[in-house]
Amino acid sequence: MDAVGAAFAAWPREGFLPRRERRRASYDGPLPIGHEQTNSQPRTVSAMLRLLDVRPGQRVLDVGSGSGWTTALLAHLVGRSGLVDGVELEPSLVEFGAANLAATGQPWAGIRAATPGVLGLPDRAPYDRILVSAEPRRLPEELVDQLGDGGRMVIPVAGVMLLVMRKDGETTVTEHGYYRFVPLR
Ligand SMILES: C[S@@+](CC[C@H](N)C(=O)[O-])C[C@H]1O[C@@H](n2cnc3c(N)ncnc32)[C@H](O)[C@@H]1O
Numbered sequence: 683m684d685a686v687g688a689a690f691a692a693w694p695r696e697g698f699l700p701r702r703e704r705r706r707a708s709y710d711g712p713l714p715i716g717h718e719q720t721n722s723q724p725r726t727v728s729a730m731l732r733l734l735d736v737r738p739g740q741r742v743l744d745v746g747s748g749s750g751w752t753t754a755l756l757a758h759l760v761g762r763s764g765l766v767d768g769v770e771l772e773p774s775l776v777e778f779g780a781a782n783l784a785a786t787g788q789p790w791a792g793i794r795a796a797t798p799g800v801l802g803l804p805d806r807a808p809y810d811r812i813l814v815s816a817e818p819r820r821l822p823e824e825l826v827d828q829l830g831d832g833g834r835m836v837i838p839v840a841g842v843m844l845l846v847m848r849k850d851g852e853t854t855v856t857e858h859g860y861y862r863f864v865p866l867r
Contacts, residue, residue, distance in 0.1 A: 686731045689758040695724060698751035698782045717772045719864055721749040722815055726861055730813060731755060733845050733858055734836045739763040740810035743828060745802055746770065746866070747793050750779030752815060757783075757791035766791035767803055771867055801866075802828045809833060817863035821846065826853055838863045 683691065696707040698721055703713045712720035731752075736742060736759040747753045747768030756766045768783070770776045770793060780793040794803065801824045802812070808830030814837035821839050826846060829835055835846040843858040 684732075685736075685759055686728055686755075689731070689755040690724070690728065692758050693751070693754045693786055695721065695751060697785060698749035698754070698779075700778075715749045715775065715778065717775060719748055719772060719775060721751055722863075727752060727755070729859075730815075730836045730843070731759070733843070734811050734813055734834055736760060736811050740765075741808075741830075742766045742811040742813065743802055743807075743809040744768040744813050744815075745825070746815040746864075747779045747783075748775055748815065750782035750793060752813060753779065753783050753791050753793060754786045754788065756811075756813065757786065757788035760790070762788075762790050764790060767806055767809075768793035769796045769803055770794075771796040771798070801825055804828055811835070812837070814838070814866065815863065816866040817841070818866040821855065822866075 696704050710725050712723050715721050738761040740760050742756045744753045744756055747770045753768035776795045801822050807828035810833050812835035817838045819840050829848045833848045837844050838861050841860055843861050845856045847854045
């Protein structure tokens with residue numbers, strides 16, 4: 683089993699769903715978590731995490747932490763020498779995600795409320811990895827700027843999954859298939 687598979691095994695989706703949705707945890711599709719938002723499709727999360735290529739000890743930003751599931755999976759991938767900052771715009775999901783994450787006992791990861799009009803956490807950048815689970819229409823430069831040298835970001839933009847890599851001041855963008863996400867607001 684690879685690192686992503688081990689993270690999925692350690693933190694099953696069920697613990698990140700509202701009680702009424704838990705019996706559907708094995709369904710390979712998005713599930714509602716309230717406020718018209720979703721816990722993402724497991725196959726999509728797994729593809730995104732493999733593209734992100736997270737290593738132990740890294741600093742990771744999780745934009746759109748929602749249920750807290752991706753934050754918990756990322757925390758497992760970086761391990762206790764790493765750090766994960768989840769950021770979420772919907773206040774009640776900040777609470778829901780933070781409670782679900784706390785139950786995993788990984789205090790090197792946390793969830794913060796997004797400041798409306800500010801993307802990501804520019805004051806805590808740079809990050810080695812950025813995962814974005816909501817879709818903008820254009821690649822946001824503000825998030826590219828939060829990537830450190832050698833950093834990678836995985837983000838769905840206008841229906842296409844992008845891998846953004848930053849090295850020596852150069853930004854490279856590659857495309858990795860078609861996906862649908864809730865909008866990045
Ligand atoms: C597909 S959902 C949640 C996926 C989440 N990673 C999970 O594991 O449950 C995407 C989330 O992005 C949030 N969101 C949208 N725009 C945002 C922004 N600008 N900053 C932070 N979160 C945002 C939504 O409120 C929603 O909870």
